[in-house]
Amino acid sequence: xxxxxxxxxxxxxxxxxxxxxxxxxxxxxxxxxxxxxxxxxxxxxxxxxxxxxxxxxxxxxxxxxxxxxxxxxxxxxxxxxxxxxxxxxxxxxxxxxxxxxxxxxxxxxxxxxxxxxxx
Amino acid sequence: xxxxxxxxxxxxxxxxxxxxxxxxxxxxxxxxxxxxxxxxxxxxxxxxxxxxxxxxxxxxxxxxxxxxxxxxxxxxxxxxxxxxxxxxxxxxxxxxxxxxxxxxxxxxxxxxxxxxxxx
Numbered sequence: 343x344x345x346x347x348x349x350x351x352x353x354x355x356x357x358x359x360x361x362x363x364x365x366x367x368x369x370x371x372x373x374x375x376x377x378x379x380x381x382x383x384x385x386x387x388x389x390x391x392x393x394x395x396x397x398x399x400x401x402x403x404x405x406x407x408x409x410x411x412x413x414x415x416x417x418x419x420x421x422x423x424x425x426x427x428x429x430x431x432x433x434x435x436x437x438x439x440x441x442x443x444x445x446x447x448x449x450x451x452x453x454x455x456x457x458x459x460x461x
Numbered sequence: 462x463x464x465x466x467x468x469x470x471x472x473x474x475x476x477x478x479x480x481x482x483x484x485x486x487x488x489x490x491x492x493x494x495x496x497x498x499x500x501x502x503x504x505x506x507x508x509x510x511x512x513x514x515x516x517x518x519x520x521x522x523x524x525x526x527x528x529x530x531x532x533x534x535x536x537x538x539x540x541x542x543x544x545x546x547x548x549x550x551x552x553x554x555x556x557x558x559x560x561x562x563x564x565x566x567x568x569x570x571x572x573x574x575x576x577x578x579x580x
Contacts (some may be wrong), residue, residue: 389519393512397533400508407536407557414516418526438526 347452348374351432355448357440359419362387363432363456366395367384371430386421387433390414394423394431411449413442424449426457462578467493468572476559479503481506482551482575490522490549495534505540506552509533513542513550519559530568532561543568545576 344363352358352374360375360383368391375383392411401409414421420436422445432443432453463482471477472494479494479502487510494502519527533540539555541564551572552562 343566386525389522390516393515393519396512396515397509400512401533401535403508406505406538409533409535411532411534413530413532414520414528415530416520416526416528421525 344372344456345374347455347459348372348432351434351445351448351452352376355434355436355441355445356409357381357420357437358445359435359437359440360442361432361434363426364388364391365430365431366391366398368392383435386419386435390421390423390433391431398425411446413446420445422446422449423452426453427460430460463491463575464493466574466578467491467551468569470564470567471495474553474555474560474564476539476556478554478556478559478566480551482542482545482549483507483510484549485510485517487511502532502554505538505554506563509540509542509552510550511520513544517544530565532565539564541565543572545572545579551575554578 348361353362362373363371364387368388397411409425412423420442422434423431436445440459467480470480481492482490483506487507502515520528529542532547541553542550546548555564
């Protein structure tokens with residue numbers, strides 16, 4: 343039920359490498375990956391799940407509102423994350439030169455069916 | 462020496478609320494803030510310093526390249542962060558509807574004099 347949304351997110355964005363629907367506990371519900379040499383993208387998502395949990399807690403403590411999106415840019419990749427509800431988020435990994443704007447749009451568009459599937 | 466860059470970043474971007482030059486230890490070197498009711502933006506930066514340190518470590522462990530930028534969107538604010546070197550970063554807090562693209566540009570532009578000042 344989630345596979346189709348994750349596949350669309352990865353394949354419709356230039357430079358899309360992988361998307362994962364994951365809980366803040368770092369456990370993936372579903373994922374769609376293209377193979378990337380030398381990098382385990384599931385592991386990347388697990389690491390960032392821990393970070394995201396901290397950002398979420400920080401936002402709550404600081405009363406800066408609910409966390410919606412996080413974008414991480416490194417010299418090799420862009421990681422875009424959108425929160426779905428209190429327990430789950432979806433993360434998209436792009437090539438460094440991938441289309442971040444299109445990626446954000448696809449995460450927003452597919453967050454609707456993904457969120458519905460989580461109910 | 463850093464005040465002028467931080468002032469320019471905050472004042473040249475629509476919706477700019479505050480900018481801080483900070484170490485990963487959460488200690489601010491310099492800052493420029495507009496007053497925002499009910500929110501201590503220095504505290505926000507300190508909280509995010511801890512998070513950023515984790516992202517930086519995760520990126521190194523995962524060999525996903527050096528961390529360059531992090532964008533955090535909550536229901537109330539946008540926080541844009543740019544790394545300067547191994548010890549320092551600059552963070553810009555914007556209103557939710559602020560111009561994120563302009564903010565990213567200003568952080569990139571001012572990262573040059575800020576980095577030089579840190580040498």
